[in-house]
Amino acid sequence: MNRQEKSLKTKKKIFDTAIHLFNIKGYNLTTISEISRSAGVAKGTFYVHYSSKESIVKESYYQNLNFYVETEFNKLNHKNSSAKQKLIDFLFLELQFANKMGVEITTLAYTFNLKESLNKNNAHFSKRILSNDLHRLIYSTDVKQSSELVFNAVESLVRGIMATWCFSEGNFDILNQGLIMIEDMVNYYIV
Known part of the structure; x- marks a missing residue:
């Protein structure tokens, strides 16, 4: 090595x-x-x-989320899957990552990363490499609205599910309920 x-x-x-x-x-x-x-x-x-414990939490929601989603997505057998199903699977992996990290780490990640926005030091979208993959997945589908609107909607949905899970202190099943919400939204926006 x-x-x-x-x-x-x-x-x-x-x-x-x-x-x-x-x-x-x-x-x-x-x-x-x-x-x-x-x-x-x-x-x-x-x-x-x-540099600190905070830097570990911040990294968990950028580098490690990116790595987790990419690795787990590539493990799935999408040979006969529709573009819509690939999108659902991709979004669901983000919720799986949050569940794996736990409600405290997810809450802290939101807190620390939103604080950067207040300081005008936010690099959220440049650090979220998986956003590029999400864009590609959306562009590969037959969307009912503009692809940018669909991107913002599904990004907001997944972030919202995670935030609601944090606000409820983990008192709902982020995976089961989250999957239902993701499927509903994807079915609404994509043919």
Whole structure:
């Protein structure tokens, strides 16, 4: 394993450990020292890869969401699937990721990333690489409205489902109810 691969492996170990501890103990009760110790790295190594606990949460909803959706989407057998079904599957994977991360991490991700908007430092759409994939999926369908309107509608729906889940403190089934909402919207906008 070369140096870069080793560095990426260490960063992933720190990330996975932090998310695990956040979900068990809570974000506020988890320290950087504890993350480092549990990951088997020096505290200085933590700071080589992350500037703070907040940076881990922010990254979870950009790089790791992008990676998760792309990886899981490619695992699905879409050989005989319609473009509409591919779109539903793609959107549902975003909800699966939120469910995997947990309601606290999802809430914090919204909080931290929306704060960047207040500071006019928002790079949301440039960091969300999967938005390009979503655009391609929408353009491959037969839409009843403009593709841009459909993109904004489905993006807003998925974000809204996640936000409602956060506001309800996880008191509804984001996967089952979310899938129903996604299917309804996709069926409304796409032939």
